[in-house]
Amino acid sequence: MKLFLFRLVALLLAVAAGFLSWQNTALLRRNAALRETVTQLESERRALEQRLATPAIEKPEERAELRRAIEQQTSELRGLSFQHPVTYKSISRAELRAVLVEKIREQYTEEQARDYGRSFEALGVIPPGTDLMKLWLSLYDEQVGAFYVPEERALYTFKDRGTSIFEARRYRVTIPNAPAPRPVIPGAYGPFLQVPGGVNTIDEDRFEPFVKFSGDSGPLEWEFGVRYQYTDVQIEDFTLPAGGRDSDNDYGTLLPSGHLLYNLDEDRRLSFSIARTARRPGFDQISPALLTGELGDNDLLGNPDLDPEDAWGLDLGFEQRLGSDGIVGVNLFYRDIKDLIEIANTGIEGDDGPGSFVLTPRNTGDGEVWGAELDLSTPLSAFGMNNTGVFFNYSWLDSEIDDLFGTRRFNDQSNYVFNLGFIQELPQLAASFGVTYREQGDAFGRIVGEEVRTSYDGDLEAFVEKRLGEQWTLRLTGSNLLDASKDEIFDKFNSIQGQLDRDYDEFEIETETGGRVYQLMFRYAF
Secondary structure (H helix, E strand, O other): OHHHHHHHHHHHHHHHHHHHHHHHHHHHHHHHHHHHHHHHHHHHHHHHHHHHHOOOOOOHHHHHHHHHHHHHHHHHHHOOOOOOOOEEEEEOHHHHHHHHHHHHHHHOOHHHHHHHHHHHHHOOOOOOOOOHHHHHHHHHHHHOOOEEEOOOOEEEEEOOOOOOOOOOOOOOOOOOOOOOOOOOOOOOOOOOOOOOOOOEEEEEEEEOOEEEEEEEEOOEEEEEEEEEEEEEEEEEEOOOOHHHOEEEEEEEEEEEEEEEEEEOOOOEEEEEEEEEEEEOOOHHHHOOOEEEEEEOOEEEEOOOOOOOEEEEEEEEEEEEEEOOOEEEEEEEEEEEEEEEEEEEEEEEEEOOEEEEEEEEEEEEEEEEEEEEEEEEEEEEHHHOEEEEEEEEEEEEEEEEEEEOOEEEOOOOOOOEEEEEEEEEEEHHHOEEEEEEEEEEOOEEEEEOOEEEEEEEOOEEEEEEEEEEOOOEEEEEEEEOOOOOEEEEEEEEOOOHHHHHOOOOOEEEEEEEEOOOEEEEEEEEOO
16 A cells, blocks of 8 residues: 555656646746846846936936936836935946945855855856856846945946946957958858768559458367468669669569467367468668668668568467456467578678678578467456456577578577566556566677677566546656666677687677656547
8 A cells, every 4th residue: 555655646746747847837938038028128228328328418308308217117127116216326337346245245145155156066057166256246247237226215327337338348350351242151052962872762562462261160260361472672772873773673472371279168279370471671671872880880781682581480379368357378489481681791891991891681591480488468366456467478589590600590689588567457546557577688690700799688667657537648657767788799800711710800898778768648539
């Protein structure tokens, strides 16, 4: 119960934080509008002061009119009207500085000023080591055009500001060879350069007729079918020379399949499948453009002549129902793959110079994959917890393929993956929360000139969800809560013989983390 209350409080705090953030945004907008208004009023008031101090104004009635205008502008800035006649006094800038020091020290002690300065430094408002007192004085000294002292009922203006407080600040810019015409800014643009692979067309036509037969006989259910898959891909890349712009590739494959399902009883059943499948290469793999730095330090050159992967697969499975809503299953699988698509090294030096290469996808050859899967998903009804659901999935797999250096697994293929988690429904509160943990095994990849071993930390994700009526949902999600890292160890070689002899050219270790991610979402269903 305490854990539930803690999560409920966390959810309410998240909602409150979202509301306060929205309010803060609104206040910032209002503050910006007020600043614009104050700036405009200050500009108008200073203009009137300048007119008041200009020696050309000699008539008393005109000076009195300007003073009334100044009093009106000052009243608008202060938000208060003058209740008594205003006395005008003039002081120098040096005298103003003494007044400012006195007024600031009336409000803040030196210790308080230092504390404020450290806070502003921590927030990044001011550079480290800034003397806040000097900063305040410099700001006031530059910005104060006049000030009113209620105790004296006097409005102070200034005798000088460098030469005169009312004299506009002047900025000078030296232009070489004046009075020649000024250069056009930003100047004339040159022609836009095409990015490799950035201007192309890929036209893929597919024709896939199929036929299917299905039926049952007592506890046995069956389904057989066949599909013919024909693909024609035409590519035109306008960033390549005229002779290599166009490429065309077409292929057709007959894909039969058969599935048997035998019901042992109402809660248990066996399944068997055999099928031939094809996986076409992706558009990024067949684009003929050379993309520099696309794969780390290496370049990527597309291969428009790639053939699709062709695989015959066998699956044997068993499922057991748990209660009314749960299920557990085991599945064994095998794949015989031809024309496996993998990244290969062309041996050509890459754009980054020595140590980098031009890589390209290719049909490596024939290989095999096999493994097993265990899957469990069920509510904990047996323990009186109908609103608590748990799930677990574990997959183990292995593979084999031959390359120049011998037999290996498929590149970058983990030997296992598993997920574990739970979801807790709270019907009375129209809410739910859950946690998922995911982990995968190490992977190995090998091409000419480079071998890499990759390991992964576990990934933890959690969520809290609150349904608001029938259409609104508030959801707080935390991802990568363990700040998982991906670690890679690179072995690099200068030649095929060097790789065979384990004559290393370079050894490299890379570690990367993505940081924790928190996301608050409002969802509306309509």
